[in-house]
Amino acid sequence: MARQSHRIGILGSGNIFGRYVTGLARYPELEIVRVGDIDPARAKQAATDHDIPAWGDDAELYADASVDIIVNLTPPVHHARTIITALESGKHVYVEKPLATTVEEGRAVLEAAARSGRILGSAPDTFLGSASQTARKAIDDGLIGAPIGASAFIGHSKAETWHPDPRFLFQPGGGPVMDMGPYYVAILVNCLGPIQAISAASRIGAPHRPVTSPGRAVDSIEVTVPTHTAAVLTFASGVLGTAQMSFDVWDSDLPFMEIYGTEGTLSLGNPNHFDGEVRLRRHGDASWSVLEPVVGLFGAVGTKEQARRGLGVRDLADAIEGGPHRATGSFAFHVLEALCAVEESSQQTRVVHLSSTCERPQPRYPA
C-alpha cells in the first residue's frame, strides 16, 4: 500500500539534527520542508547544509501551514513549552527524549495533546528496533520462563569529549538518569510491562568537568545534577530490576542489559542502538546462543546506521494514517515518571510509587 506523504518541520538544529536528516531519508514520503530554531542563523546553516528549502525562527515554523509534523529536537528543558506550542499550532509532534523534565510538565504535555486532537510521539524509538523486539518475543514465547529480574548498566556517554555544548547534560533535566535512562527504561517496559515503584540513591561524581570536544562552546562544566545513581525498579508484574546509571563510569566490562527468568537469561546490546545481538542461555546450556532477529535490521552494530534517527517519526506517521502507534506520548510519560521517581527517591531517601501505568506497545513483529 502506498504511504501518505508528510511534510516535516524540524525544531532545533543542533547536534542530533544531522542524524534525523540522514535517518529520515530512509522514508522518502517523510519530507523535511523547514528548519526552525530560536537561533535562525543556525537554522539557515542547517537548511543550507542539507538542502532543506525553508528556514527561520521557531515562530515561523509553528506558523507554516504546509507543515503537518514538527520533530522537536530542542534541549529537554524546552520540550514541554515547545511541544505545547506546536500542538496548539495544529501540528502533530514527535519529540526527542526525555518527553519533558518533570512529571508536572509531562502531564501538561499529555493534556495539551488530548485537547489539540493532534498526535504526540516521543523518543526513545530504539525499543522498536530489532534487538528489543527480539528480546520481547523471546520473553513472550517463554524462552526464559517466568521473568524474575533484570539489570541495566548505563556507562558514561563521554559527551564532554564529543558534544560541542554538553552543559545541558550536566544540569537538571540531564544527567545519566534523564539523558541515557530513557533508552534502558523504555526497553525494560517494552519487554516487562509497567513499573510500580522505585528506590534509588545518587551522587555527583566530580563537581567540575573539563570539556575537550572539538569546537566546544565552553572549556568546563559545573555539574549540578547527580552523575552516579543506583536504582531498584519494581515492575507491576513483580519483576525486580536494578539499574546503575552513571556519567562517572568511563570503562566497564559489564553487559548493557540482562533479563533473568526461571529458565534462563537474555543478554542485550546497547539500548541506544536499534540492532545488536540478543543472546539466550537457558539453564544447562553449554553456551550462549544468538537469537534470530524478528524484524529487519538497519545495519551492523558499530556503523552510523545505529545512530540515525527517524523510526519514531515513521511510527507517528503510521498513527496519523490510522495504523498502530507505539512510541506514544503516554508510553514516554510512564518512562519519564519512572526516571523522575529515581531522582525523587534519591533526594528523599524513600520508595516512590508511580501514579501512571501503560500498556506494552504493540509488537512490530508479525502476530
Ligand SMILES: NC(=O)c1ccc[n+]([C@@H]2O[C@H](COP(=O)([O-])OP(=O)(O)OC[C@H]3O[C@@H](n4cnc5c(N)ncnc54)[C@H](O)[C@@H]3O)[C@@H](O)[C@H]2O)c1
Ligand atoms: N546529541 C545527541 O547525541 C543526542 C542523542 C539522542 C537524543 N538527543 C536529544 O535531542 C535533543 C537535542 O539535543 P542536541 O544535542 O541536538 O542539543 P543542542 O543543544 O546541540 O541543539 C539544540 C538546538 O535547539 C535550539 N533551541 C533551543 N531552544 C529552542 C526553542 N525554544 N525553540 C527552537 N529551537 C531551540 C538551539 O538553538 C540548538 O540549535 C535533546 O532532547 C537530546 O536529549 C541528543
